[in-house]
Amino acid sequence: GLWVLSPRRQHTSALRIAAARGYEDCARHLLLRGAAVDAVVGGRAPLHDSAAAPHPNCARLLLAFGADPNVLSADGSAPLHLCTAPHSLRCAELLLAHGAQVNLGTRDRQVTALHVAARQGLVAHVELYLHHGADPSRRTHQGETPLNAAAAAAERPEDSERFLRVAELLLAAGADPRAAGRKGHTPLHNACANGHPALARLLLHHGADATVPNGAGDTPMDCALRAVPEYRRQRPEETLALLLEHGALPAHPKMLRLCCQHPPAMEVMLNAYDRVPPAHGWVEAVPPELWEERREFYASAVLMAGRPRRLQHLARVAIRRHLGARCHTAVPKLALPPPLRHYLQLPIEGLIS
Structure with missing residues (x-):
């Protein structure tokens, strides 16, 4: 049948299934037969599914039939918030071309598309959103900026280069390297905790404070020292020397x-x-x-x-x-x-x- 039903609610729709699987011809047939293009069934509209998949062909079709690029899902996310993979760039471009609000935050957490792209290390998406006026200083309800999100997510050494590039783009657009987010962590706290000396160097070059404590009273030096056992191959001695050169005090001997x-x-x-x-x-x-x-x-x-x-x-x-x-x-x-x-x-x- 066209619907998957429970006794109390619909979990999806035929148009959502077609959009999620990239069945463009099927989606067009349903739309021509009167399927509601923006119907939020089971928590999402079809445009959410095509963006999340991603299937730009179906996104283009839905937008051509008048889909709202800012339609909210049940959890308060717009389609642009669901462009979380590198190959979703075309969907993001289509959404913005049809009026998606680049600075729209999710309903509860106020996470913007730029936060999402920064957290995922999506360099091309970050460039796209900044080009369309994304605000690099916008904060979530927890106080996180996109730069906080990028620095916190740069945990794996193999991803270090793309997160470094994201940080470069955000700083060039005016992001504050001193902005403290969740638990009082600045981007420098996160870079040090993730054993990322190149990111720490970039942040310090742009004016990050090497001495400021976070909410728990830990300085970037404390975070860098705690990261040494896990990130020995990432030259943690460079991070420690950088912090000392930028005014950090020697750690307590117990460290x-x-x-x-x-x-x-x-x-x-x-x-x-x-x-x-x-x-x-x-x-x-x-x-x-x-x-x-x-x-x-x-x-x-x-x-x-x-x-x-x-x-x-x-x-x-x-x-x-x-x-x-x-x-x-x-x-x-x-x-x-x-x-x-x-x-x-x-x-x-x-x-x-």
């Missing part, structure tokens, strides 16, 4: 336990102190096989714990503290021999001296 199994990150952190903290808080967390493999580094760290560092290192710490958040711009301009400028940038040397 060293989080990075002690990745010697490059551990070295960056130990060199941020004027005196190496006691080793008892982290030494037992180093696996014996790793200790044996990196014996020179760990032995040097334990040997220097609690002892005065070299005068050269103390001078480095003093200069970096004086420069504070200007380190990243000021150090390269100092009238010093290149090896000394390099030393000021906390290079990885493989031991603590």
Whole structure:
């Protein structure tokens, strides 16, 4: 039959089935026979199904028969909100060409199409929506901006490049890199928590604050340290060094336990102190096989714990503290021999001296 019925409600319609499966000829026949193009049956209209599938041929047909591009589903979503896959770009273009409101938010959460595209890492969609006037500063009911959404979703290393490109587009369009969203997380908190040094660098370049705490009191440095065990292959030492160069303070010594199994990150952190903290808080967390493999580094760290560092290192710490958040711009301009400028940038040397 044309309907799938329960005793109390209809779950779908023939036109919804045709639109969802891309049966253009069938959908045209139904429309010519009087099927209601915007009927919301079972929570969605046919245009929602064609956008979600996606089937641009059916979306084009429905729009030609007068479908409302801003029709809301039962949960308050418009068809544009359902363009969540890379190959849905043509559907998004058709919807916008027929009057879809690019800044329309979902009914309850106020999520816009730009939020959706940013969260999915859809570079072409983000470009399209920004071209049509999407507001990169629009917030959801939880306070999330599209940039927050992109930074939070950039969890998998294999997706890092496309989320970086999304962030570049949003920042170029005026997105605020300091905007705190859900639980007080800024985009930088999320980039650090996801072990994404390139994204952290981009955000810091655009003025993100390396010292601001989130709702739980954690700074981006705290988030970066917690990410070290999971993202060792993503060069977490680069993120830590970036934060320090932009004014972040060295973490509390108890946090060293989080990075002690990745010697490059551990070295960056130990060199941020004027005196190496006691080793008892982290030494037992180093696996014996790793200790044996990196014996020179760990032995040097334990040997220097609690002892005065070299005068050269103390001078480095003093200069970096004086420069504070200007380190990243000021150090390269100092009238010093290149090896000394390099030393000021906390290079990885493989031991603590």
